[in-house]
Amino acid sequence: MITSPFWTDQFPRPADLPVSTELPSHVDVAIVGSGYTGLCAARVLAKSGASVAVLERETIGWGASSRNGGMATPGLKQGLSKIYKKYGPEKGREFWQASVDAIDLLEDIVREHAIDCDWSRSGHVALAAKESHLSDLESYADWIKSEFGHPMTKIPRGEIREEIGSDRFFGGISDEISGGIQPAKYVFGLSRAVSELGVKLFEGSGVESVHREGSRFRVITGQGEVAADEVIIATNGYTDRTLPRLKPKVIPVGSYIIVTEPLSLELQDELSPKRRMYYDSKRFINYFRLTPDGRMLWGGRNDLSVDLDLEESSAILQAQLTAVFPQLEGVPLTHSWSGRLGVTFDLMPHIGKVDGVWYANGYSGHGLSIATYLGTELGLLISGQKERSPFAEIPHQTILFYRNRPWFLPFASRYYRLLDWIN
Ligand SMILES: Cc1cc2nc3c(=O)[nH]c(=O)nc-3n(C[C@H](O)[C@H](O)[C@H](O)COP(=O)(O)OP(=O)(O)OC[C@H]3O[C@@H](n4cnc5c(N)ncnc54)[C@H](O)[C@@H]3O)c2cc1C
Numbered sequence: 001m002i003t004s005p006f007w008t009d010q011f012p013r014p015a016d017l018p019v020s021t022e023l024p025s026h027v028d029v030a031i032v033g034s035g036y037t038g039l040c041a042a043r044v045l046a047k048s049g050a051s052v053a054v055l056e057r058e059t060i061g062w063g064a065s066s067r068n069g070g071m072a073t074p075g076l077k078q079g080l081s082k083i084y085k086k087y088g089p090e091k092g093r094e095f096w097q098a099s100v101d102a103i104d105l106l107e108d109i110v111r112e113h114a115i116d117c118d119w120s121r122s123g124h125v126a127l128a129a130k131e132s133h134l135s136d137l138e139s140y141a142d143w144i145k146s147e148f149g150h151p152m153t154k155i156p157r158g159e160i161r162e163e164i165g166s167d168r169f170f171g172g173i174s175d176e177i178s179g180g181i182q183p184a185k186y187v188f189g190l191s192r193a194v195s196e197l198g199v200k201l202f203e204g205s206g207v208e209s210v211h212r213e214g215s216r217f218r219v220i221t222g223q224g225e226v227a228a229d230e231v232i233i234a235t236n237g238y239t240d241r242t243l244p245r246l247k248p249k250v251i252p253v254g255s256y257i258i259v260t261e262p263l264s265l266e267l268q269d270e271l272s273p274k275r276r277m278y279y280d281s282k283r284f285i286n287y288f289r290l291t292p293d294g295r296m297l298w299g300g301r302n303d304l305s306v307d308l309d310l311e312e313s314s315a316i317l318q319a320q321l322t323a324v325f326p327q328l329e330g331v332p333l334t335h336s337w338s339g340r341l342g343v344t345f346d347l348m349p350h351i352g353k354v355d356g357v358w359y360a361n362g363y364s365g366h367g368l369s370i371a372t373y374l375g376t377e378l379g380l381l382i383s384g385q386k387e388r389s390p391f392a393e394i395p396h397q398t399i400l401f402y403r404n405r406p407w408f409l410p411f412a413s414r415y416y417r418l419l420d421w422i423n
Contacts, residue, residue, distance in 0.1 A: 003310040005067045006259045006291070006335035007184035013059050014188055020053075020200045023226045027053045027200070029382065030219045030228035032207045032242065035065030036371035037360050037378070038234030039190040040109070044379025046197035053228075054199060055221055057206030061187035063238050067339035068368055069257065069287050069299045070186075071277040072106055073124045073178040074099045074150075077364035078347035081143070086346075087394060094390040095348075096148055102373035103177055109372065110181075115189030117182050118292040124178035124277035125155065125163050128170040132423070133281040141173045151176075164278065165271040168324045180277050180289055183368065207242050210357055217357070230382055233359040234375065236367065237340030241404065246354045248398040250342040250361045251406045254306035256313040257299040258321070258336045259291060260328060268294050271325055283416040286320055296321065296328060302417065304409045310336045341365040345399060349374055351381070351392040358382065360391070 002009060029045050031038040034056035042052045056062065076083070076099055084092040110119045128134035134157070141152040155163055157171040195201055205221040210231050217231045233243060237252045263271070272278075272290045279287040286300040298321040301313070314336035322329050344350060344362035349370055351360045358381075360374040380386035402408070 001311075001314065001333055002335045003337060004335070005184070005257075005337045005339075006295070006297070007070070007182060008066050009335065010293070011182065011184045011188070013061065014192070017060060017188065017191055018195045018201065019060065019203050021202075023202065023205070023221070023224045024051070024053065024200065026227040027051045028228070029230045029232065030055060030217070030226055031232045031234055032219075033063065033234035033236070033238070034060045034191065034201065035063045035187065035234065035236065036190065036367065037236060037375040038232065039187065039194050040372050040375030041232055041234065041360075041379040041382070042194045042199045043109070043190070043197060044376055044385070045383055046194060046199045048379070048383035048385065050383065052199045053202060053226060054194070055202050055205040055207050055219070057204070059203050060191045060201055061184065064236065064339045064341065064367065065187040065371070066184040067257070067337060068183050069289065069297060070181045070183045070368065071124065071178070071279075071287060071289060072103050072181065072369040073277060073279075073366070074103060074175060075366070076348065076370065077366045083348075091390055091394070093148070098373060098390065099370065100150070100177065102369035103179065105376060106181075106369045106372045107179070109190070110186070113189060113193035115186060115193065117185035117189055119179060119181045119186075120275070121177065121179040122275040122277070123174055123176040124279070125172045125174045127164070127172040127278060127280045129280040129282045130423070131170045134171045137171070137173045137281060163274065163276060165273070165327065166324045169280070174276070178277050180275070180292075181368065182292055209242060212356055231357045232378055232382075233357060234361075236342035236361045236363065236371070239342065239361065243354050243357055244403070246359055247404060248402045249350070249396050250344060251409070252306050253304045253341045253343045253365075253409070254301060254308060254338050255299060255341050255365060256301050256308065256310075256317060256336070256338045257297060258314045258317045258333050259295045259297045260331045261334055262294045263290075263296065263331070265294070267327060271296065271327065282420050284420055286324075288321075295334070296325070304413045306338070306340050308338065310338065313338065342367075345397055346394075348394060349391055350394070350396040351378060351389055352396050362396075
């Protein structure tokens with residue numbers, strides 16, 4: 001079994017991706033991190049005429065943006081009822097609409113730059129893992145319909161086989177606006193698109209510190225330094241102490257994925273007749289789908305830590321997989337890998353500034369379309385094409401005594417496991 005992402009194994013970073021080696025002395029905007037957030041901000045800024053450098057510690061697209069499940073679904077990680085309660089209906093509506101617009105934006109970007117990334121709007125199904133969860137899902141669908149006029153379909157248990165080749169679930173709700181993508185093809189396509197717009201891409205250029213000097217910033221990398229009028233930190237789950245005051249605002253949480261060998265067309269049709277994106281209703285959720293080449297991809301975790309052994313985690317994931325799809329008993333796995341989510345204490349994505357430096361992060365595992373959207377928002381805000389974003393207007397809190405190591409994660413893991421067991 002290969003312990004690196006299937007997506008980059010299938011589609012490695014293109015050898016002809018134009019990366020630069022010599023840092024310029026000055027750019028209008030320096031962007032730290034080359035995932036969807038950084039590249040989408042770069043795209044807007046370059047189009048507005050700014051000179052932009054994207055500085056990546058590893059290789060372009062190395063982070064979560066080439067490792068994820070490739071499932072673009074509406075909503076945010078935080079539930080909308082909680083969002084409404086906390087921020088009121090007006091903001092709540094803006095957040096929901098942003099999540100819907102984010103999927104359209106992703107599709108527009110893919111079309112505009114002719115990115116060949118297997119994007120397909122095949123819809124998603126949220127599945128009730130316990131009988132009591134079905135009424136919650138159905139009430140959510142009713143509420144979304146009445147509040148936004150957005151249709152979702154209720155799937156009673158008796159009809160679930162039309163959606164999934166499993167008897168493990170108690171029903172669910174489906175939404176046609178969701179889609180699937182090959183995430184590595186998307187991130188490498190984006191990189192090529194921004195480089196064609198004039199953005200300079202740098203690899204092996206970990207940013208060590210950022211210093212304010214007058215109206216500019218000095219960005220120090222392992223390969224030298226660059227002066228910039230604006231700096232964006234787009235490092236999400238890989239955020240380090242480059243800006244010590246940013247680190248405690250985002251918690252790195254591990255997410256783990258396995259994929260099987262390609263399945264016969266007959267078995268694919270049985271397991272996923274409509275090629276949906278799926279997730280279940282547990283706190284430690286499982287998310288899964290068929291890959292464009294017909295493998296079952298199965299993601300999740302039963303621990304929040306970032307460094308679980310990949311052999312061990314694949315055994316846990318495989319047991320979950322075959323409990324849902326007994327048809328896959330004995331089907332060999334080909335890949336097992338992990339990546340880091342950037343989770344916030346309020347489960348909301350945020351745009352903000354720390355010490356004059358911009359950032360967007362906190363997608364909490366729901367960042368394929370939302371990072372695309374927030375990166376774009378950042379670009380629009382910095383280039384003056386937009387005056388406000390709801391994601392920049394909510395407090396971004398941390399907790400006392402969290403500076404570097406998320407010491408509370410083992411306690412949170414136990415708590416969530418207990419909740420999944422009880423409820
Ligand atoms: C296993 C997994 C499955 C997921 N599945 C889904 C899914 O199905 N649907 C969905 O919506 N979301 C999913 N997500 C979340 C989604 O992938 C992320 O929210 C999104 O990719 C974040 O993009 P980003 O650009 O902000 O960060 P990333 O793509 O993580 O990029 C951050 C980059 O910053 C670089 N970096 C860090 N520090 C420095 C430094 N000091 N100097 C230079 N570079 C630095 C890192 O090397 C990294 O490449 C998943 C995530 C994971 C890990």
